[in-house]
Amino acid sequence: MNIFEVMAYSSLDVASYFIVRAKEAGAKDLSPMKLQKLLYFAHGWYLAVNDAPLLTDRIQAWQFGPVIDTLYHETKRYGNDHIDQPLTRAWEEIDEETNQFLDSIWDTYSPYSAVRLSNATHAEGSPWDQAVKKNGGVIKKNMIIDDQIIKDYFVRKMNSEG
16 A cells, blocks of 8 residues: 555544444444544554554553543443444445454454454553553553564564464
8 A cells, every 4th residue: 555545544434334334243342442542553563564544543551451532432432331322424435445454453352352353462462561561560541552573562462373
């Protein structure tokens, strides 16, 4: 993909895409935590593959893993329940190549529970782990996980799996 064709999207647009995709698939377990982790994995793989961010929002290190603050506040009313309504109507504006990319993320990660995805984000050496260790093991409010750290991690994963 040409770098000039790559476009970053708001987390709410990409989240809405996954919510619609879950509805189409008949999924009933798309909780806010699971949605957060789907966006994190999508952003990480997108950075690795396209050398550009998928999301305009920054990812933060929270207790239960990577979180996008905007998305958290938009979905917290669901608690641990399934999200069944899109957050925006903008998912239609996501280009076809990115749609296909997001479908591959859905196909890969949607079978897993929110807890399993969260646990995967806490793996030794993960971007979340690196951010927390850099801060002496303390999780502070608004602690950003740098995109370069996320990209490097997913590039390593891509090279070790390929």
